[in-house]
Amino acid sequence: MLVSLCSLAQTGGIKGHVTNETEDPLESIHISIKGTTRGAMTNASGEFFLSGLAAEKYQLVVSGVGYQAIERSATVTDNAILTLELTLRETAQQLQTVEIIGRRETTYKNDQSFIASKTATPLKEVPQAVAYVTKELIRDQAAFTVGDVVKNMSGVNQFTFYDDLTIRGFRMNGGSTTQLFNGLRTFSGFWKQPPVNYLERVEVVKGAASALYGNTSPGGTINRVTKKPLTTPQKSLQFTTGSFNTLRALADFTGPMNEEKTLLYRINVGYVNAQSFRNLQFDKNIVIAPSVSFLPTSRTRINFDLVYNKSNSRLDRGQSVAGNDLYSSSIATSLNAINDYLNEETYLITTSFNHQLGNNTAINLAYLRTGYTENLLEHRSSNVNAIDSAGRAIDNLVARQVFVRQTKSFMDNVSLFLNHNFATGRVEHKFVAGYDYIQSSTPKGSGQQTANGYLLKAGGATAYNPKTPERYVFYNYTAPNGIVRSIPKPNVPSYDLALQNNQLEDPTKYTYNVVANASTTPVMYQLHGLYLQEQAKFDRLQLLLGLRYDTYVDKKGYTTNNETNVIQHALLPRIGAVYTLTNNVNIYGTYTKGYNPQDATVQSDPLSGGPFDPIESSLTEAGLKTEWFNGRLTANLAVYNIIQRNTLYSANAADNPNLMRQIGQEQAKGVEVDATGSILPNWNIIVAYSYNDAKITDGGVRAADQVLVNLQKPNAPKQQGSFWTKYTFVSPMLNGLGLGLGGNFVTERNLSLNNAQTIPGYTLLNAAVYYKIDKFQFQVNLNNLANKTYWVGGYDYLRLFPGAPRNFMATVSYVF
Template sequence: MRLPFTITFILLAYIANAQTASIRGQIKSSNNQPVELINLVLKGTGKGTVTTETGEFEFTGLAAGSYQLSGTGLGFRAIEKHVQLGEGENVILNLTAHEDTKELQTVEITGRRETTYKNDLSFIGSKTATPIKEVPQAISYITKEVMRDQGTFLMGDAVKNMSGVNQFTFYDDLTIRGFRMNGGSTTQLFNGLRTFSGFWKQPPVNYLERVEVIKGAASALYGNTSPGGTINRVTKKPLTTPQKSLTFTTGSFNTIRTMADFTGPMNENKTLLYRLNVGYNNAQGFRNLQFDKNIIVAPSVSFLPTEKTRINFDLVYNRSNSRLDRGQSVVGNDLYSSSIKTSLNAVNDYLNEETYLITTSLNHQFTKNTSFNIAYLRTGYSEDLLEHRSSNVNAVDSSGAAIPNLVARQVFIRKTKSFMDNVSMFFNHNFNTGKAEHKLVAGYDYIQSYTPKGSGQQTASGYLLKAGGAGAYNAKTPEKYIFYNYTENGVTRSIPKPNVAHYDLTLQNNQMEDPSKYIYNVTANAATTPVYYQLHGLYLQEQVKIDRLQILLGLRYDTYVDKKGYTTNNETNVTQHALLPRIGAVYTLTKNINIYGTYTKGYNPQDAAVQSNPLSGGPFDPIRSSLTEAGLKSEWFDARLTANLSVYNITQSNTLYSANAPENLDLMQQIGQEKAKGVEFDVTGNILPNWNLIVAYSYNDARITDGGAKAADQVLVNKQKPNAPKNQGSVWTKYMFVNQGLSGLGIGLGANFVTERNLSISNTQTLPGYMLLNAGIYYKIDKFQFQINLNNLADKTYWVGGYDYLRLFPGAPRNFMSTISYTF
């Protein structure tokens, strides 16, 4: 009896095993990263599972037969895989989940999954999740991976990788295709919403996912914008996969920098996600008396209660303590007559700034094809300033002749606050008519910006009068002034005594000053004048796709209301209207190449602070512009690398420039017309998974074609615009070794260059071109990465921009930064 029982047990076990097969595997993204939360089902069996944090999944207890595996995940294309199972067979699958470029998320709420130099989607070009190659306008971008590899901390170091973007000064101050755009204006974007910054400091980038620029006017979607392009800073958003990293950097100029980035789910079902970026930076810089301390706190929370509703909250708080650096002054026309370290500050100068940006957004999907989006951004900025700076002229002797070695100085004491609110709401609706696929966007924007009453500035300048007080020097009435003797090269000259001590370039007289001894005037200027304006914008956009052809049609109607004389008894509304069309087309020439063309019109009211400033010489007519652009966008190496080419022509009228009048620094002049035409070329991505590459080049002919109403201004015609190089470019490549002996080791090499630039429309001073060489060395072991960045290897003396030879903005000499990071 015992033998039959044993045989029966073995037989039953064999039968059970014969009926039990399994399917196991792992799902990774196209960037070879594990993908979690992919819902997998075996059709017709009722069996389902979800991938783990490592992308793994498993089906067990399966009978032999034919199965259809289906997978879906938020932001990824559907996965379909046929699996044939034999009796007791264990099949192992390695599957790839590809990003869904038709993602229904029409605002960026959950984080970008890609971890390479390449970014596939952009929301800035069409307010829909559109592949960049399908947007009929040039878009440049820099991802956080590029900024990490280059050791970038400030915006100016990030944009050097973009074609057509150049620094005007070393503030938050750029030219794009030759047109100036700075942080003090209100034409830059933050997560696609209107904002501004304090101008004096470049924004940190440690909390950014990427920096992107839509080239040419983006007025049809965002209202008044620069005709050269619009910068959008995109913050890091929460991820569904837990990730944490700590970074510590030290290096040249007594730099100490600590950063942390934490993200992941806050509950088990992963409907509540968080991300927290914090940073501390303390650096003296290469300039005399300069320093910059930054504390950055940037939390982000995403709530996904259902697949149809997503809510996001972002806060960026930045507190900065520093000195305001007004640049280098030189003797006469000799750029090399003073050190690039030369600054005109006093030891007790200070600039304390506080900035916050608070964003809330909601995305709700009513149906498969219809969604609604609403977002609100609040920007706040405060400034507390004491500075010794140049008066933009040299000191003079009793005859009124300039003394090249002495720079006249002035003192500003200023406190000011500014605020901005932007509400943006729009509907997305997708539908088909025959063969045509439609994407319709209809929206409304409300923007208000104001500098409330309560800001103020005191200015000390000029020369001391015998009768008391101070004023500009008049050589015709020397008897009114107090004089002293100044000796230079054995020659003694009698010069009027300044209210604020001159800066002697031969002595480098930086010292502690006593501001209480100066004679001040309370002055009104653009920074402290109470300002208030509103903008209402209605827009409609249609994207139509018919086979290989895509057409984009956009129209926006803006109403701009500026309160002239804000906070006074004479307050009046000045209302302007603008109708802004946009027409574009994209044609898929081959699988890898799209060609496109576009035409847009732009409009930009003159800065409300300038209009309200009684010293500016206004009021001024609004800026008008138009853009014609064509090009091609292509993808190579299995879509790992993009190569884009654009040709453009921009016309702008009524631009304001500083009149460079020493007696009135706020005086502006309006130019009749400017044109910029050029070619841009960008390559971004990975040649191999371990080999990254960025190449950018631009040729930009940006000239004044009409000097304006005054006949004297016609001498400006055909002058290249200030700080707009004709040729500019950059290259950066990083290679990580994969062979066994060098695994974990990597090198990075790069260069960037610009050609000669004009400094001002009203003089002939220029800055020489330059080329910088940079490098990086990387070593990764387990969860640690060691990194050394070497910048300006040849120790080149150069200037990123300037206004004139008394206000030059030099670049940093050779320097290094050493970084260690830990990811867990």
């Protein structure tokens, strides 16, 4: 910085010249005096002038769209002009539309979000709640799946064991609801929560993200952000063993592949072989996730990412209990046979191209291909108890059925963005225009066979009719009290909760029916989305305006001679504002509309009772976003109100499990509080709390469904919260030692839409010990210290999903 003094007749001032790193003059750069409303803009020559300044010391803030802001001290003396030469650096992240540059932070706190606005916007300037968990917290808690980490987020709760959550009371599952992967549309196989070893963080945009991503859940949208290549070499190995015969090995290598650092790589590999506290359950997982970045010029970046996951396991349909007694069976109870299996393969291939056309304009083209294959044999509950000759339920016997299924599903997402930053006077603008094309398909070639019902004397099997018992085969059943009675013989042996009859079964002995299952019916839908977004910043006020127009095409009768296009359109606005009250406190508000065409597999299912109207929603939200301890800690508050119409729920029809009912209206309103970051550099903390009143407010057109009004939505606790803290000692005596402590609580929840069946709330306590020696770290995590019996979710008392009892994980890490 070059400083010179020039004489001035009466008043002092500051003039200057602003350039970039190649000494080109920068126009429309804002120079402001910190703590005042005084400021100036640079002209086409990069020059500015602030006049009429009193003789004193000033702090100047120099900022411009696409450049890293800087601060400079400037002392004005009487009758003199201070001349400054200032240089700003471009920030590549400012022009990103998806996350392509590796995150270098190493704390629980994340500063920027790309999915909330498709620009590199600081989280405190996003007019919507965004929750996240970074890889550092994932490591400290020895977490391996998305389900392990969501307990750290306010308003997010498990619905089942699967990739199946509620966010603000609205169900979001990976099989049928929008998920994002590096900001692009994807799905999961539903039965397994995705692993997190290759992720930089897991984040949730609360409320509908429809103005940018189209049909999304009104509760929130999950985005999985992968680890990206770094320019500095880093390598780590991690080995974990512990309860339930767990063995886990992880590796993470990254760095440049040439001297010019124009070719970067990263590869994450994971292997897991673990049993479970649940009978007969196991999981063998192989995850391979390579990533390559090519930088042919300083303005161009090409990324390639692959995630391949192969999983062998059994499908766990949950715990069944006798009658209404939750404690009548062990939480280890599962209804599988020994020879059941679930074999899955999932791949996600991403290619992205980012090019800066100038200092303020960038174009981004990205493509994501998702593929999923499932091969399944399972013995599972029929969702009802076995019956006697009069058709009465036998509490101790659970009726079973068998599924044999093979299926494949695919999704393609092409996303094109133009990102342009500019200024008009003192107003800074970030403008985004984009187009999405999404195609999802289950092609011909999938199929399912089902065995259920009761054996007929004439051969075959069907549902039991107590009016014609003479048609059925009977056998002698010995009840737990020793009484022997004759009852209908099932096609698939019932599960006796007293005997725990998990055994090797012979599936060839059953009578099967080929069924039109929703997950195997050929399905194809396409989505075309056009959207515009403007972010305008004027001093303390920031406005966000977004509008998206979607065309949704469902190919009804796909692959048949009667294939027709069912076309729906949606116009989705978003309005948000952020106002900076102080340097530490921002206040925000937002309104957005959302929609979701009913799941294509349900719409195509002739047994579902459709066709059904699309889901429509609206979100109103306001809150505070604050920073403390020199920006190390964020503390946020959100108050929200969500309205959704036309949601589908199971009709719980014993004779047709595929039958659905459409509810008129639901409402979720509540409060969320989150704090994340560091109190001291060696003291990390994350705290979350939510109150969520999520109810049915209109049962719909059927008078019988009005009894649902004012029922709390399924698996949506009214209150939940969590905390986790890690303290690392810095004194010479305890150097290298760290302690972790955390817990989470969830209040009582309803199951399905039946207020008579509930699962109790619970409070868990967890702890960890860390010890670091040079490049090695030893870590022990202790979970559920009080060995509480609890349930994370469920459908009913025949399909409950218990949480793990007391357990430990021991980890050794090596960084080199």
